[in-house]
Amino acid sequence: MSLRPYFAFFKAYFLVYLAYRVQVILWFFTNALEIAFAMLLWTAIYASSSVDVLYGFTLSDMLLYQLLMTLSYSLTDMNPIDTLYDDFNDGKIAMSLIKPVNYEIQTFFQNLGANAFRNMVLLLPMIGIILVSGLLNSSNVSLSLASLGLFVLSIVMGLLINYFVKFVFSNLVFYTEASFGLWQLQAIVISLLAGGIVPLHFFPDVIANVLRLLPFAYIQYVPVMALMGRISGSELTSALLIQSIWVGVLALLAHLVWKHSIKHMKVNGG
Amino acid sequence: MIEVSHVSKDFIKYEKEKGLKGLVKGFFNAKKKIYKAVDDISFSIKEGEMVGYIGANGAGKSTTIKMLTGILTPTHGEIKVNGIVPTLDRKANAKTIGVVFGQRTQLWWDLPLQESFSVLKEIYQVSDEDYEERMAFFNEVLGLNEFIKSPVRTLSLGQRMRADIAASLIHNPKVLYLDEPTIGLDVSAKLAMRQAIKKMNETFKTTLILTTHDMDDIEDLCSRIMILDHGKIIYDGDLSKIKEKYGTMKTLSFSCGEAFEQVNELKEAFSFDPDFSVEVNELNLIIKFNKHTTSVSQVTTFVMKHVDVVDMSMSDTDIETIVASIYEAKVVNV
Numbered sequence: 024m025s026l027r028p029y030f031a032f033f034k035a036y037f038l039v040y041l042a043y044r045v046q047v048i049l050w051f052f053t054n055a056l057e058i059a060f061a062m063l064l065w066t067a068i069y070a071s072s073s074v075d076v077l078y079g080f081t082l083s084d085m086l087l088y089q090l091l092m093t094l095s096y097s098l099t100d101m102n103p104i105d106t107l108y109d110d111f112n113d114g115k116i117a118m119s120l121i122k123p124v125n126y127e128i129q130t131f132f133q134n135l136g137a138n139a140f141r142n143m144v145l146l147l148p149m150i151g152i153i154l155v156s157g158l159l160n161s162s163n164v165s166l167s168l169a170s171l172g173l174f175v176l177s178i179v180m181g182l183l184i185n186y187f188v189k190f191v192f193s194n195l196v197f198y199t200e201a202s203f204g205l206w207q208l209q210a211i212v213i214s215l216l217a218g219g220i221v222p223l224h225f226f227p228d229v230i231a232n233v234l235r236l237l238p239f240a241y242i243q244y245v246p247v248m249a250l251m252g253r254i255s256g257s258e259l260t261s262a263l264l265i266q267s268i269w270v271g272v273l274a275l276l277a278h279l280v281w282k283h284s285i286k287h288m289k290v291n292g293g
Numbered sequence: 294m295i296e297v298s299h300v301s302k303d304f305i306k307y308e309k310e311k312g313l314k315g316l317v318k319g320f321f322n323a324k325k326k327i328y329k330a331v332d333d334i335s336f337s338i339k340e341g342e343m344v345g346y347i348g349a350n351g352a353g354k355s356t357t358i359k360m361l362t363g364i365l366t367p368t369h370g371e372i373k374v375n376g377i378v379p380t381l382d383r384k385a386n387a388k389t390i391g392v393v394f395g396q397r398t399q400l401w402w403d404l405p406l407q408e409s410f411s412v413l414k415e416i417y418q419v420s421d422e423d424y425e426e427r428m429a430f431f432n433e434v435l436g437l438n439e440f441i442k443s444p445v446r447t448l449s450l451g452q453r454m455r456a457d458i459a460a461s462l463i464h465n466p467k468v469l470y471l472d473e474p475t476i477g478l479d480v481s482a483k484l485a486m487r488q489a490i491k492k493m494n495e496t497f498k499t500t501l502i503l504t505t506h507d508m509d510d511i512e513d514l515c516s517r518i519m520i521l522d523h524g525k526i527i528y529d530g531d532l533s534k535i536k537e538k539y540g541t542m543k544t545l546s547f548s549c550g551e552a553f554e555q556v557n558e559l560k561e562a563f564s565f566d567p568d569f570s571v572e573v574n575e576l577n578l579i580i581k582f583n584k585h586t587t588s589v590s591q592v593t594t595f596v597m598k599h600v601d602v603v604d605m606s607m608s609d610t611d612i613e614t615i616v617a618s619i620y621e622a623k624v625v626n627v
């Protein structure tokens with residue numbers, strides 16, 4: 024199978040965002056505001072606390088964690104939900120099915136194109152902020168080629184997990200023909216379970232242990248903790264192993280769910 | 294080329310209640326209702342044939358096309374296009390077909406038209422040479438260059454439709470399915486579209502299935518028509534035969550200077566023509582008759598002798614009226 028047609032989708036969706044320059048600028052500032060807000064919040068929490076170290080995190084660890092989570096959020100961000108919602112709900116999917124392309128791969132590359140564009144805009148400024156802030160030094164994070172390599176590997180798997188989880192969710196909503204409001208809820212829940220709001224080890228042990236088995240922790244939390252040197256050695260090996268198992272399981276699940284959807288699809292309109 | 298045997302498509306309609314409660318309830322015991330959108334149809338179409346597929350709204354035309362293109366799986370029956378079962382081997386089938394659904398676009402909404410075509414070129418793996426040649430042809434016939442740089446969402450309906458037609462032909466498909474491709478087109482765009490299709494058919498023996506409400510499209514392009522009513526095919530055959538059978542009626546309309554009062558005498562005079570009918574509407578007089586039994590001059594002479602005629606017009610039965618009368622009769626024998 025040639026991937027060439029799919030790169031055409033990648034490129035096309037990359038270009039779509041070029042057409043929305045104003046939106047991109049807006050979204051740049053939203054990100055900046057979110058980071059600033061998290062920074063202020065955690066600074067205030069640490070200032071009002073009687074201890075300097077919370078669950079093994081100093082203030083600068085926490086600030087670095089927040090920055091890296093934002094960075095990894097951007098790197099792993101995929102929204103098949105939007106694509107599938109449009110395609111199913113107004114029957115646009117018919118227009119994809121009349122073409123000799125694999126819909127699953129096409130959707131993936133479309134989302135990857137959008138992801139690449141966002142990161143082209145956001146990545147450099149974010150890396151700049153992390154380097155300039157000096158937080159890497161103050162939290163004793165030593166970067167090496169090996170640790171960066173593992174981070175990239177883990178982030179790529181995180182992206183795949185994020186994509187497949189959302190792909191499966193989207194299909195479930197399609198079966199039940201539930202309302203779109205559920206999505207807002209779903210986004211917040213995933214963010215919480217993935218450690219986007221508070222680091223997972225801040226949760227009580229029982230909950231944290233369960234969360235470590237669910238796929239959500241492997242989207243951003245594991246790569247970020249690995250980069251910060253908080254997961255290492257055999258613990259890191261087993262984390263990466265679980266991560267790759269989740270990639271495989273979710274990819275299979277996504278495929279099965281899709282097969283089911285397509286068989287039961289009623290194409291609206293036309 | 295296309296073989297359809299005993300194909301049906303049922304849609305299951307659930308009667309649902311709204312909200313989360315309805316969702317949960319519906320999950321366990323939804324009330325099912327089966328609706329037959331396409332009901333046991335069979336036909337076969339040879340390479341290079343151009344077939345008009347007509348029927349009222351909701352007759353099941355689009356559903357048939359969706360099954361032929363592999364988008365929907367038939368509930369019963371078998372479809373083969375070029376030896377391929379479309380739903381089993383959707384991608385292989387998709388390589389050899391071109392499709393336009395007039396109601397929606399296959400182009401990418403946010404992309405400049407040019408980029409949409411670049412994506413299509415990659416998808417269908419069209420060589421640079423063929424691509425240039427075909428784009429030049431489409432530009433000549435459909436005038437694409439006027440708006441090739443604009444994002445698709447900014448195109449007018451007519452421009453978008455022209456672009457969609459070019460998109461459906463870019464890979465020189467063996468079969469072309471056009472589902473209401475002329476809605477919203479002005480006369481010149483319609484002519485251009487028909488010209489493009491005719492040229493493809495002559496040069497490459499492209500097979501065509503066309504659904505439309507525009508009978509001119511059908512008369513211009515198709516020699517064979519299939520008429521669909523409530524999911525069943527009620528006529529499949531030559532367009533000319535059906536025109537001969539149902540198209541022997543002529544209509545003469547007169548605008549008179551005064552009321553026409555000799556209706557009974559008129560009917561009496563033409564009682565030899567069983568199809569003869571008269572309708573008086575204030576000062577207008579509409580007379581229908583069979584052109585094989587009655588002549589135009591006989592009728593006009595009679596009318597002019599009795600009233601002062603201000604204006605007069607004559608028409609043959611158009612295919613639309615023919616189809617309407619077939620609908621009424623439901624069963625057709627030709």
Ligand SMILES: Nc1ncnc2c1ncn2[C@@H]1O[C@H](COP(=O)(O)OP(=O)(O)O)[C@@H](O)[C@H]1O
Pocket residue numbers: 289290291292293304305306328329330348349350351352353354355356357
């Ligand atoms: N996805 C669907 N779910 C339920 N009913 C449908 C669906 N699609 C079409 N139908 C029904 O099937 C019938 C035929 O529709 P369609 O093939 O679109 O008609 P046409 O194209 O001839 O106007 C209509 O009554 C329509 O309401």
Ligand SMILES: [Mg+2]
Pocket residue numbers: 293354355356472
């Ligand atoms: Mg239709």
